[in-house]
Amino acid sequence: MAMQIQLPRLVDDLESYAMYGRNERGGITRPSFSREDLQVRMRFIKELQDLGLEITVDGIANIWGRLKGSGKKEGSIVIGSHLDTVPNGGKYDGALGTLVAKEIIRTIIEKDITLDHDLEIVSFTAEESNDFGLSTLGSRAFVGMLTEDELRKAADSKGLPLSEALETVDGDINRIHEMATMHDEKKAFVEMHIEQGKRLESNDKSVAIINSLVGVYRSKVTVMGEANHSGTTMMPHRSDALTATAEMILAVEKICGDDETDLVGTVGKLDVQPNAINIIPGQIDFVLEIRGECQERMDRIIDEIEENWRGICKRRDVQFKQSILQQQEPTKLDEKIVSMLQKSAEEMSVPYMTFTSMAIHDAANMSRISRSSMIFVKSIDGKSHCPEEYSTSEDIKIASDVMLNGILAIDRQLD
Template sequence: MTGAEDHGESAAKDGTGTEADDWRPDTGRISAMLEAIAATGRDPRGGVSRLAYSAEERKAHDLVGGWLRELGLSCRQDAVGNTIAERAGENPRAPGIGTGSHLDSVPRGGRFDGVAGVVAAVEVMRILNEHGLRTHHPLRVVAFAAEEGARFGEPCIGSKAVAGLLEAADCVRARDLDGVTIAEAMRGTGLDPERLAEARWNAEDWAAFVELHVEQANVLETEDLALGLVDLVSGSTRMLLTARGQAQHSGSTPMALRADALTTAAAIVLLAEAVATDPRHRGTRATVGRLEVEPNSITTIPGTVRFTVDVRDVDSDRQRRTAAELVERGRQISARRGVELDVEVMADSSPAVLPMWLRQLNSEVCQRLGVPYRVMSSGASHDAQMVNRVAPAAMLFVPSKGGLSHVPEEWTSAADIAEGAHVLLHALLRIDGFLADLPLPGVDPEGSLGR
């Protein structure tokens, strides 16, 4: 395939070329970048707290943007706070091939979630520069803003905006625990939510996107594999449930006369577990991750309880059926206990089927480099899931120690990230060469390579 040979990939075709062997990511540089980004949000209680649209998140974006500018990439911040940098290709009119991930974290989260993909992307750009490698298409590094839904309940804000999936109304509806809306938080970091539409990408400007991410599970570690190629990304239905009973004295109110919001909420929490583990919902995950009790007094029956339910599945119909069943049966439980139940859908995202042709190309790269891998689905939501609506997207997973994520103990070694970055480098070159030879209309994004 002459296109690949023209754009620096020929030495890597059989995995034995000396040039390809030299194109190795530097684990020392990777570790240094990880540490520098972690320092922008280090939490004295442990872990990293770099929440969406916080000063800490902006510092991380400024840091990464500085590295990319030093490498000669043109760099900008878009209207929603994403950092986008471009390395020029030989054909300035060709659509770009992107890579990257996000920089925000959950409260007291880990150092690698999202960050590994951004660091890998920066390292790939360094290697391309060091070896004078040119591509036909422009290459773009994207550090997405506000991927985690922990602060506002709305996940993937930056990538939803580029895919045209975020409306101005979403930015004034969703609030954090302090009542701050997304729009207000954006303004607090110098962004203008009124310009949200400017962040949307044109499909004609993007040829493909590849996101490297930590697995956040232990399949790769258990099977002693270096890489996962993602075929499906789970959807998520996130709801805020409010149980409203009657706060009363805990000693003078008989058990039979209580409208206890907390015991009602507890019954619904256990219902969520029961429904998700029912064989009819095999593969569904349901989680209650936040619960607030009022008045939160030892001697007062809880009058109001607010709690979240996060339903995830790779099957869209099953995801929505599970959520609907939880709401219906939750209302029945509440009515029997004399408690009102209000339900608000905080966010709802469909599962994504990632294009087979990109996964096939990445599979070829793994085989040629001798990297052990498997095809797998993702239980977590990711930016690539949203980008896939506007540009063909692929995901590469690297191992997570013990499967831990969203906790301070989250860990992926620099060596594992370097191995993933090595595959990412060759994947970008492979995609570049393939598409340089193949007009985009000849690619069936739902099928095979088409040649």
């Protein structure tokens, strides 16, 4: 018979953790290194200590708690996510995966089960985009995707060095290099997260097993026209950077919308210069983002967009240039772990889907050093990064039980 978590206890955790950083609009603002982040970290560590776990805070301030196994198998199985939020975010993104991991460990302890592997819980530092410009900071630094030199140079918009911010949460820039010695022991990593989309809801399923994560391409684009008087410059005589940019953005929407896959394209940030009522915009800076499951298709779409832009800019007498900000290829997750989680759902008669995550999570980075996969929980109306973010208790319970029994299977079957 399948094991089950204690749902009321998990719901209480979700509600009480949501009080850290709650604002008057009903959302949660708990960025890493904030006072609220420090408070929730202290609570989380104490609760892990109360469960008898061995606690480690590594150089980048990731929190690790270890439940010792029998020692029959070397290494550890890791579960967890993150506890920081976006500004005015919801109570499920990140926190759900971390608190479900805690509930799974608590259930295993209460059932007096000793795994063959050690079981670890992790809360990664600064998974969300942050003022240091380093999203998924904790997991990227942990697996070595960010160098010590890059981390030492990082500072926020007020000039605070990342090294000083880390000190406030028991991190230490001088211990960054020690994290590499922890890699070999991490045999598997499983992260639960809300879907943040509508695919599960559209298919009336509670759970998805994630077998890959999208690639992400971002570039900063500068469109250069000519600033001039808005009254005295006749329409045929204009080199308007903003109207050209508007057409370029619509081209992104059209080209990505015509693609038959789940590829998406977005322009979500624009800076207009000189940004005055009576001046024709002379320069626009914006960021193009493309996400897709297939790198070859992403490359083809990017080429098509750039070719289209060249025509627009020539016709409108403006120029554009761009610099790449991010070029992360799609991440394939471990087939064996995916299969074990799928089998766990099947043995429990839980209908599920298998698909690609369209958002980047810590599992993408952990897959560089460990067998990794993810479990998604249905998001109502696909809402996330907002106070309206919601997953039902029923869906959370179903997904948590699938994960719990999947972890037990991974422990049995993983060499």
